[in-house]
Amino acid sequence: MNVIFGFITLLSMIILLFINPNGIMSAMLSGGQKALDLTLKMVVIYAVWLGVFELLERTGLSKKFAKALTPLNKFLFGPLPEKANDYMSLNISANILGMSGATTPMGIKSINELEKHPNTEYAITMFFVINATSIQLIPSSVLALRTSLGSLSPSDIILPTALATLLSTVIGVLLVKIFVKKHR
DSSP states (O other), rough: HHHHHHHHHHHHOOOOOOOOOHHHHHHHHHHHHHHHHHHHHHHHHHHHHHHHHHHHHHTTHHHHHHHHHHHHHHHOSSSOOHHHHHHHHHHHHHTTTOOOOGHHHHHHHHHHHTSSSSSSSHHHHHHHHHHHOOOHOOOOHHHHHHTTTTTTTTGGGGHHHHHHHHHHHHHHHHHHHSSOOOOO
């Protein structure tokens, strides 16, 4: 698929070089500039959230939060090692706040913790599904993007996003509960 996409892009650029050379060059340069601007904005947003998570971890608030989410985590994943529970709780709460890209480090750490223990395939599968569907009550990354790009009403997406992600997460959890076997 990448080969086909690359071929189509290259062919289009070659054709446009002959038809409209000034247009293709200005489009490439302005597109690169827009991509760089967007990347810098997103890096700032993620840096702030990763800093918040680091503070939560250093102050011990993450452990308190993980303890509060332990009953939900036990229902969803079964028994979990303490560190994996902590990371999973942070990951899920960050996804709920819509910081999907900033949750990756906690997701990787939780999977690494789960892989150290036997019979955690079910928990890993459920965690993957919950991350893929991720309930977002406040899609902060998308709100920040829409605001930075000049949207007149960036918060219009809050209710549809919350409903769609809630539905997809519930369906995903039910499918895992039905089709994936837990080790006893």
